[in-house]
Amino acid sequence: MIDLDSIDRRILSALQADGRLSIVRLAERVHLTKTPCAERVKRLERLGYISGYRAVLDPDLLEANYISFVQVLLERTTTDILDRFNDAVRRIPEIQSCHMIGGGFDYLLKVRTRDVAHYRALLGDTLSLLPGVQQTHTYMVMEAIKDDPTLPVPV
Known part of the structure; x- marks a missing residue:
C-alpha cells in the first residue's frame, strides 16, 4: 500500500x-x-486501487428492482459448510451481495428479483437448499433511499 x-x-x-x-x-x-x-x-x-471498470445498469429496466435482505442461519459453521455455502452463493445471479455476519445469524444476503413471486420461487427452490442452511428470515425493501456502490475516497 x-x-x-x-x-x-x-x-x-x-x-x-x-x-x-x-x-x-x-x-x-x-x-x-x-x-x-x-x-x-x-x-x-x-497497485490494485482500481480493480476494474463497469457500467451501472438500471434495475427497473432489467426487471431486478425488487430487493430483499435475507438473514441466513446455518446448521453448523464448519469450514466445509462455510466453503460450500460461499461457493454456491457465488453462482446465484440474483444474490447481489453476501456478507458473513458476527451475531445472531451467519450471513446477510442482498437479493434482487423481478417481483415477490420470483423471490418466493428463488427462496423455495434455491436459497433454502443452499448447503448448511437451517433457517432464513426475509426483509422486503419498500423503498431504497440510498443504494450507492461508490466508496468514500479520503481527501
Whole structure:
C-alpha cells in the first residue's frame, strides 16, 4: 500500500464517478497533462486501487428492482459448510451481495428479483437448499433511499 497524494485521490474519485472518462478529460479534471495522468492511472490499476471498470445498469429496466435482505442461519459453521455455502452463493445471479455476519445469524444476503413471486420461487427452490442452511428470515425493501456502490475516497 502506498500513500496516495491529492492527485491520486482526485483521479480515483473522478473515475469512480465516471469510468468512461478519457485520459484527456481526466487529466483536465485533475489538473495534469495527459502522459503523467495516464501513468498514474496505470500505477493505480497495477497497485490494485482500481480493480476494474463497469457500467451501472438500471434495475427497473432489467426487471431486478425488487430487493430483499435475507438473514441466513446455518446448521453448523464448519469450514466445509462455510466453503460450500460461499461457493454456491457465488453462482446465484440474483444474490447481489453476501456478507458473513458476527451475531445472531451467519450471513446477510442482498437479493434482487423481478417481483415477490420470483423471490418466493428463488427462496423455495434455491436459497433454502443452499448447503448448511437451517433457517432464513426475509426483509422486503419498500423503498431504497440510498443504494450507492461508490466508496468514500479520503481527501
